[in-house]
Amino acid sequence: MAQSEPRLRATVIPVTPLQQNCVLFHDDATRRGVVVDPGGDVARIRAAIDEAGVTLERILLTHGHIDHAGGAAELKETLGGTVPIEGPDRRDAPLLDALEEQGRQFGLASARNVRPDRWLEEGETIELAGEPFEILHCPGHAPGHLVYVSRRLRFVIMGDVLFRGSIGRTDFAYGDHDALIDAIRTKILPLGDDVQFLCGHGPGSTIGEERVSNPFIQGS
Ligand SMILES: [Zn+2]
Numbered sequence: 001m002a003q004s005e006p007r008l009r010a011t012v013i014p015v016t017p018l019q020q021n022c023v024l025f026h027d028d029a030t031r032r033g034v035v036v037d038p039g040g041d042v043a044r045i046r047a048a049i050d051e052a053g054v055t056l057e058r059i060l061l062t063h064g065h066i067d068h069a070g071g072a073a074e075l076k077e078t079l080g081g082t083v084p085i086e087g088p089d090r091r092d093a094p095l096l097d098a099l100e101e102q103g104r105q106f107g108l109a110s111a112r113n114v115r116p117d118r119w120l121e122e123g124e125t126i127e128l129a130g131e132p133f134e135i136l137h138c139p140g141h142a143p144g145h146l147v148y149v150s151r152r153l154r155f156v157i158m159g160d161v162l163f164r165g166s167i168g169r170t171d172f173a174y175g176d177h178d179a180l181i182d183a184i185r186t187k188i189l190p191l192g193d194d195v196q197f198l199c200g201h202g203p204g205s206t207i208g209e210e211r212v213s214n215p216f217i218q219g220s
Pocket residue numbers: 063065068141142160
């Protein structure tokens with residue numbers, strides 16, 4: 001996070017046995033914010049929201065996998081049903097319609113199907129804790145995967161597109177390795193080497209660090 005904006009905070013809350021990085025992003029001055037990718041463990045997410053004293057403006061999804069979206073419906077319900085769920089791109093609708101089925105496969109019985117209040121798409125800008133974020137469509141790991149970019153903060157919410165030292169898996173029936181590499185090359189790397197990102201699993205990184213050391217994108 002840019003040092004010039006100490007009021008904006010990104011708190012990582014690892015959720016589900018898959019240790020997915022749910023993120024509470026909020027403004028310490030206004031106490032308004034968003035939760036990104038509440039995959040499960042909703043009580044822990046609620047505790048983080050309460051501890052930070054944050055009023056949630058929206059629940060944001062990067063893509064339709066269970067560890068990212070499985071707790072979204074429950075979180076919305078526990079907050080009184082008024083906080084909208086937004087994203088991902090509508091191409092992930094079949095995944096969001098099958099979260100309960102995924103839950104049975106992965107032993108995550110609490111997962112619930114979810115239909116966002118609003119689909120998002122590339123080219124739109126969304127305000128998170130008062131800060132505008134651009135939306136990029138980066139398919140390959142999931143057909144409707146979205147990445148959220150603040151050019152001013154030099155900060156990206158990456159989901160499962162690019163990790164520190166790795167990339168999102170594409171060994172699903174709908175997976176597309178070439179599309180993922182293409183999205184990283186044409187949309188993510190050009191954001192700039194100084195840009196920091198949080199990703200869905202493990203520690204975050206910078207675009208520059210991955211450009212030189214990530215074995216999956218060498219030669220890009
Ligand atoms: Zn995923």
